[in-house]
Amino acid sequence: MEGIWVLAEHTAGQLRRITLELLGKGRALADARGSRLVALVLGHGVEPLAGPLAEHGADGVLLADHPSLASYGVEAYTHVMSRAIHEHRPWAVLVPSTANGRDLAPRVAARLGAGIVTDVEDLWVEGEQLVARRPMYTRKAVGTVAFVGDGPRIAVMLPKVFPPADRQEGRRAEVRRLEVNLETVPVRTRVVERREVRRERVSLVEAEIVVSGGRGLRGPENFALLEELAAELGAAVGSSRPPVDSGWVPHDYEIGQTGKTVSPTVYIAVGISGAPQHLAGMSGSKYIIAINKDPNAPIFQVASLGVVGDLFEIVPRLVAAVRRLRARA
């Protein structure tokens, strides 16, 4: 099963949205090379995922199904993935840029001596070469990087950059089970506990709309305003850094150089000045709406729509306005 591979991440028996995004991009690459698109799945009881993977463009599905793979562990996952790549020699492997993808991919690359590029926001074939583009220097530059030499190419792909693959009902794939033998693999890391950070709706990096608050919110209680707006829009709530440092919201909310990178369709910056370190995490958004009382705030330089005004007056009325429009739609 050579060709283009996608590492299919899943959670609670469902493919993650980013997996569908990678299948879309992977399909285009496979077509460009006239080769097959193969999804690699690690987990336990993952056979039911083969159907949806096929319907989203996979020609082949490789299942590594084993009780010890039920949850992510770096040693077992590195072993299984490296073995699979070594044996089947895919031309390129696309890995989602998630906490586990970023933990796993570099280690696999090191084991195999593979080329690896992370934070990929575009990927294409040029002759026999695979070429990637990635933001660098806190998004103040864009680097174009080519894989050289033979052997596996590993691309760790940013979320929300590629549209998810369309579902084609009834599409089928060749499904194969990988032999998994973990007896010789030393396991020196063990998860002893998992704590949830509760989110009402979608995750921050996967959200179509992000409502983000900054120091202008003045206190934790005012994040309720943003929550209300987000609920109306089906959005996720994020923040700049000061609300995190002041303990108003958890670090999980932070967007920017030292937080998350998000690329939603709409980013609504509320009471955020637009420091370069914040822009580093959100300037890839399709549309940016900024609400700020300072007409000279740098955020207005990147805003698709900038609104000068007091957030405490505007946001509650925006909630009402959105509600009205949705009622009409």
Added chain:
Amino acid sequence: MNVVVCIKQVPDTEQPIRVKPDGSGIEEQGLNWILNYYDEHAVEEALRLRERHGGTVTVVCAGPARATEAIRTALAMGADEGILVSDPLLEGTDHLGLARALAQAIQRLSWDVVLCGRLATDDNAAVVGPALAEFLGVPQATAITRLEVGEGVARVEREVEGGVEVLEVQLPAVFTVERTINEPRYPTLPGIMRAKRQEIRTLTLADLGLAGAGAEGEAARVRYVRFDPPPRRETGEVIRPENPEEAAERIAAFLRDVAKVL
């Protein structure tokens, strides 16, 4: 408890970055170079481990001669010793080559824990830490927000999508640190003075027995072909509505008619 911290010198993220007209790289002239932000946190965590458990803190940095300044910053914070891995052959190496060189330098030391930053703010790769763990043959945990070291085992916390994972990791191990793990101390004046005088060892690939062994630029599996300025955002409109109602209506209309998300 001997700790090695891998540090990188990067351009200060406060300043603008200019891409060279021919796209071959960024203008380095006039750039202010600093210790990578996350590596400050890694140095801080190492110093705290030393305070709690004794032992030494050694910083290792690969880079050109100017990178000694980053090492001095770490020494001024309180690190015991600094090593610079520097070799023209490293020019154009990829992150795996770099990790090979660092692993070789670290293997010559006595160590229980290696700390890295979650990523370097210049290239944002987040590759060196796990690659280093692989080359050193030890377990890893990335982007950790908490580290407690016990007898031969560490308990760490790590942010994952939608939650926090608590892991037990056998030592020796490599960890990459998230910024919330601690608040780095400022170098003290005596620290700065001491760091100025301190000798920094420089090692070449040949010193590391790595000449022609896959760490040099020649062996890289990825190569930058071009740099560009970021795509220009279409300039939008900044409005000063008469009243908040109008502001709300304009935003709602934008969401419906332009962004088409309503």
